[in-house]
Amino acid sequence: MSIVKRKTLKNASNVIKDDSGVTVKTAMKLIADSQYHEEVMEIFKIKDYENDFIEIKGADTLVKLLIEADKECVKFDIDSELSNVNISKFTSENELILEIANITDIETLETTRTDMLLAESTYSVKSEYLNDMYQIEKYMDFCLKHSYTDIIDKNLEMLQVKNKENKKSKKFRILKREDGKFFVRAITSVETYKDYNLCFSLFITLIELHKLIKHKSHSYKLESFSITESDLKVVFKSNKTHTISKDVQIGFALELINDEIRRDAVKINGIFSVIFDKTEIYVKPDETKANIISVNHGVGIPKLKERLGNLSEQINSFIEDTLDDAKQIKIINNPDLFREHLVFKLQYSRNVEFNKLYKAQIQKLLSNKVKTIFELSDIFNKVDVLIKDEHIDSLDFWRFKLYQVLLDGVKS
Known part of the structure; x- marks a missing residue:
């Protein structure tokens, strides 16, 4: 369950009628605070496009909304030895309250105002922590279900003693909500995790789509979006359709998915719609066919650019495969x-x-x-x-x- 209210819009092109697109300079606000700002500017050659206008209807609304949504929570990471992390208690909803002690990072301390943070688990953190650390989630759920609080307390006390010598480190991804409450939304690797956040993924997607519009005669509009503090799904619909019979047309769309927590950092899928007169049905092939670009949180920016560089060819391949199948639809x-x-x-x-x-x-x-x-x-x-x-x-x-x-x- 998301920590803040999800923002969604379907049939965006019918709702956002006065938004013809976004300037590259406005879109650049998405990466203004990114630690990868300079690297992105250089590798993606943003200087060549910074005075351009991205002709994707609805894009300006989406960019501004995501920037606004990103400010609803303060996001930061704590790299900590597991010996400094313990279960304080369970909430009434059976989530964990994790106690993260001995925080030393100055910027983090300015946000937490304490060197020992209490933060509630959310998303899949409870399962990850209990299973990765102790493989006891089912056992704990059983005790909670039967209100065996004495057994739970005794187990937590014993585990805390055993945990004192655990020098393994993890990155705890923390959110501070507007009401001051802290949440642990993910536990990841300290060494390999790269923070390709929602704003970052939208920016590079808009830039790459702009290149296709400018140099490859592509044409897109914003069709729908769904955004929380930790994930986003955006559908950019092609303005072109393909007639395959007297009664049937095929439309195409690109689906950008980013989950800052566990899934791919930048994932672009191909989906298509079958259009009968004024009726449109969206369908999606299996993962092998649908996935056009997939980059996880461990891939460096040069590799990310390399994969996105094949976007046009990948899209064309997806369209050709789809049309071959669609010609036989009955x-x-x-x-x-x-x-x-x-x-x-x-x-x-x-x-x-x-x-x-x-x-x-x-x-x-x-x-x-x-x-x-x-x-x-x-x-x-x-x-x-x-x-x-x-x-x-x-x-x-x-x-x-x-x-x-x-x-x-x-x-x-």
Whole structure:
């Protein structure tokens, strides 16, 4: 669960009508405080473009919103030996309160006002800490469920004694919310982790898209975004469509994903939409086909630039592969058969999040027969509204199942 309220916007191009794009100089504010500012300016040759205008409708709104969102929390890291980190207690929601002692960094002390910080675990930190350190998460959950506080207290006391000689170091990624509360949002490696944050990833993506627009005749607009203090997902939709039959067109989009916590730092996926008259259905291939660029938090900026340098070729390859498959789509001829096959696919889902939160509701939506593609698309629209923005895995799973059923139709 995010620490601050998630900011989302769907169908952005229909909402942000007076935003034709953003200047490079405005976009540069995204990396103004980045420790990699000078390196990015040099390696990505920003001087060649700093007087340009990035013609991506909605980009100015997105840049300003992300800069504003980034200020909602103070973000900093503490590199600490594990001997200085202990579990103070469990909260009523079964999160950890971690005690990080002997803080010596001057800038960190200015923020914490103490050399011993108490911070609540969030996201997957509880599991990472209990399992990586002691492999006892299930045991602790059992004790908490049965209110065995005496056993928990005794175990914590004994573990603290055993932990005193642990000289291994970890980077604890900390957030200070506006109300003054501290959170540990991730535990990472001290040596290899590079802070390619949300602002950083958006900036280099905008710059690379601008190069494609300027030199390769690409054309994009902001389609949607979902932002918290620690993750973002932005969809840039191509303004071009491809006609594959009398009734069907294919549209394309690039999906930028950045998770400052655990997943890839800069990840650009290809997704596409099937357009029937005024009806548009977004689908997503499997990870192997969809992933265009993927860079983790351990990769240096020269390597990052090298991978992004192939962006145009990777996009073209994705489009060509998609069009080859899409030419055979027959969904419009028998929408109810499509619905039945989709019900069958969802029945054997192994996606834990999807099964728990959405499977039953979506199966209910798909339970009635449909006669037209428009009735079917109405169900798809209801599913898109149903799946919450923070449940990225569930949305990806749903779109992948749509893709599978489309291609199964090809095979049949």
